[in-house]
Amino acid sequence: MQEVDSVIPVPIFKVDKNLEILGCTREATEWFGQPQTLLQIIDEGSHEKILQMLHPSKVKNTFEVNIVDKFGELLLVDCYAGWQGELHAELLFLKKDPTITRVSTSLNKLQSRLQATDMELLQEKEKAEEVLKENNRLSAPFIEVTNELALIPIFGEIDTEKSEIISELIIQNAYDAIATKLIIDFTAIGRIDRDGLKGFNKLFRSLEMLGKQVTVTGVGPRHAKTFHELGVPMDIHFLPSLQKAITKLTK
Amino acid sequence: MHKHPEKIAEFLLAGDEQGTITYITDYLEANKQLSLYEDFLTPAMYIIGKRWEKNEISVADEHLATATCDFVISMMENHNNDASNPLHTKVMLFAVEEEEHYIGLKMAANVFKENGWEVRYLGPNLPLEHAITAVNTWQPTVIGLSAALSYRLPKLTETVQRLSLVDNKPFIVLGGRMADKFPIPNELANQVFSMNNLHALQNWLNVMEKGGRFIDARSG
Numbered sequence: 001m002q003e004v005d006s007v008i009p010v011p012i013f014k015v016d017k018n019l020e021i022l023g024c025t026r027e028a029t030e031w032f033g034q035p036q037t038l039l040q041i042i043d044e045g046s047h048e049k050i051l052q053m054l055h056p057s058k059v060k061n062t063f064e065v066n067i068v069d070k071f072g073e074l075l076l077v078d079c080y081a082g083w084q085g086e087l088h089a090e091l092l093f094l095k096k097d098p099t100i101t102r103v104s105t106s107l108n109k110l111q112s113r114l115q116a117t118d119m120e121l122l123q124e125k126e127k128a129e130e131v132l133k134e135n136n137r138l139s140a141p142f143i144e145v146t147n148e149l150a151l152i153p154i155f156g157e158i159d160t161e162k163s164e165i166i167s168e169l170i171i172q173n174a175y176d177a178i179a180t181k182l183i184i185d186f187t188a189i190g191r192i193d194r195d196g197l198k199g200f201n202k203l204f205r206s207l208e209m210l211g212k213q214v215t216v217t218g219v220g221p222r223h224a225k226t227f228h229e230l231g232v233p234m235d236i237h238f239l240p241s242l243q244k245a246i247t248k249l250t251k
Numbered sequence: 252m253h254k255h256p257e258k259i260a261e262f263l264l265a266g267d268e269q270g271t272i273t274y275i276t277d278y279l280e281a282n283k284q285l286s287l288y289e290d291f292l293t294p295a296m297y298i299i300g301k302r303w304e305k306n307e308i309s310v311a312d313e314h315l316a317t318a319t320c321d322f323v324i325s326m327m328e329n330h331n332n333d334a335s336n337p338l339h340t341k342v343m344l345f346a347v348e349e350e351e352h353y354i355g356l357k358m359a360a361n362v363f364k365e366n367g368w369e370v371r372y373l374g375p376n377l378p379l380e381h382a383i384t385a386v387n388t389w390q391p392t393v394i395g396l397s398a399a400l401s402y403r404l405p406k407l408t409e410t411v412q413r414l415s416l417v418d419n420k421p422f423i424v425l426g427g428r429m430a431d432k433f434p435i436p437n438e439l440a441n442q443v444f445s446m447n448n449l450h451a452l453q454n455w456l457n458v459m460e461k462g463g464r465f466i467d468a469r470s471g
Contacts, residue, residue: 044401049304063306074402076310104314108351115374122371 004028004090012092013038017056022088031093033070038091041067043074053079056086067093133165140166142173149249150179151242158192163199171206180212183245187218197226204236215249217242256294263295263316263323264308271323284329284365288358288449292320296354317354324357334367340465344395345373345382347406352399352427359395359426362449366456368393379410383417390419392465397427407433415439422459424452 002023004012011028015021019038032041042050043066053063060082067075081091139155139162152170156162174182207214215237219227239245255278262271275291299316302308342363346356353375360372371389373382375397386394394414398407411423411433423443425433430445446452459465 049306052304053306061306064303064309072402100311104311107314107318112374119371119373 008092010092010094012090015054015089015091017087017089019050019054031069032067041069043068050079054081054089054091056083056089059083065093136162136165137169140170142170142177144177144179145246146179146250148179149181149183149246150174150177151183151185151246153185153188155188157190158196158200160193160195160199163196163203167199167203167206170203171210174207174210174212181215181249182207182212183215183217183242183249185217185242186220186223187242189218189220189223192223194226197223197230201227201230201232204233208233208235213237215239215245217245255291256298259291259295260298260302260316263319264299264302264312266315266319268319268322268326271319272326275323275327284327284361285449285453287327288324288362292324292358293355293448296320320354321357324354324361328361329365332365332367334365336367336369338392338465339369340367340393341369341371341389341391342393342395343371343373343386343389343391344397345377346375346397346399346427347403347410348378349376349406350398350400350403350427351375352397355399355426356395356397358449359397359424359446359452362452362456363393363395366453379406379413382410383413386414386417386421391421393422393424395424395426397425398429398433399427401429401432404429404433411439411443415442422464424455426452 002014004014004023004025006012006025009027010025011031012025013021013028014023015038021035021038024032035041038050038054039047046066049063050065053061053065058081062078062080064076065079067077069075076096077093078096079091079093081089083089135156140152143151143153145151150173152173154166170184204214204216213235217239218241219238239248255274258274259271262268262274275287279287279291296316299308299313303310303313342360344356344360344363346353356375357372360370363370371385371391373385396407396410396414398404407425407429411425414421414423420442423439425443425445426447431447433445435443435445444455446455
């Protein structure tokens with residue numbers, strides 16, 4: 001391969017119409033080693049482009065192309081090409097303005113930071129959900145008062161999800177316990193939605209099937225109406241206060 | 252053949268995210284996320300690639316279009332999705348080391364979300380060791396891997412090999428332009444699958460679910 005003589009310190013290649021390399025400058029050898037054909041140093045995603053752009057019919061042309069240097073590094077460069085007749089072309093590669101590279105590197109960094117923050121938020125959200133679940137599970141402790149009697153105070157606001165979680169828990173605990181009389185205390189319940197109440201209704205029926213006698217205490221006026229509309233199972237007793245229930249059931 | 256992708260390509264190249272969203276909203280049927288990706292955005296991005304090849308735009312333009320497309324995908328994500336996930340299936344998605352193409356991966360992540368899956372999207376260029384640690388900690392049902400350039404094939408091969416060996420034996424789904432070119436070894440034919448578009452991914456999810464191939468992640 002002949003050395004192309006140029007005083008300008010940039011990689012310049014001389015190629016034939018099949019893109020075989022006929023010669024190049026010293027800078028070209030420093031960048032790319034000793035490639036046989038031009039396609040060897042062009043990123044495969046740019047092959048189609050260089051075949052279209054580096055064509056005798058274009059005479060003189062400027063375009064962007066991705067090149068692969070002798071270390072296998074991919075680099076975007078500007079290519080200036082011109083044909084000497086139909087048979088030979090000369091082309092030179094110029095690195096992109098470093099400010100562009102700098103800007104795009106910073107953009108990439110910003111993007112990864114957003115990505116990382118996104119991931120952290122997601123993990124925090126999952127943690128919060130775990131805490132909420134745990135909190136839900138702790139909202140219906142099963143307290144065995146005597147061999148016969150167990151007390152289940154329920155805490156906090158009740159929605160569908162929470163009523164499902166605590167129902168499951170209460171049924172399991174009731175099944176495992178010997179106590180047959182259960183007091184479910186509503187005193188510490190804040191807001192309860194209609195679906196949550198429906199969930200409780202199901203819970204009462206399930207407890208009856210387990211042969212438990214259920215007494216509900218502390219029902220507020222807002223809940224009473226809905227309970228009534230929903231139709232509570234006949235065998236469920238309501239008493240206004242926990243005190244009355246305990247007195248009655250431990251007699 | 253409608254002209255939507257050409258129009259969208261223009262909006263994206265102009266960095267006009269609001270224009271893109273308005274345009275798409277006018278034509279997209281409600282709740283057709285797959286169509287948003289396959290009929291609108293992907294073909295538009297493909298046109299943009301072609302326009303670079305024709306020397307009509309620069310790489311800088313492409314970057315702007317990609318960032319705009321990324322933004323549009325985030326904005327048009329279906330946030331009211333209430334698909335249930337009784338099996339607690341989980342997917343982790345990332346692109347192999349040095350691979351910077353991520354738009355397709357992000358779309359795939361959203362397809363999983365639409366199907367009710369729990370999704371961890373780890374983005375492009377994830378070092379293999381990080382990936383393995385993450386997989387061991389989180390135990391995904393499926394790993395979504397993407398590679399666009401053929402230089403990544405060796406890395407992709409290594410990644411698939413290593414990930415196929417982790418304890419919970421996750422399914423591995425390959426996407427990106429290299430998915431088709433990746434020779435899946437015979438012994439991994441039941442574990443590794445390649446998808447060349449998102450419809451294929453949706454079909455695969457349907458078939459696997461019907462076939463009872465996703466077992467409850469909690470009991471696994």
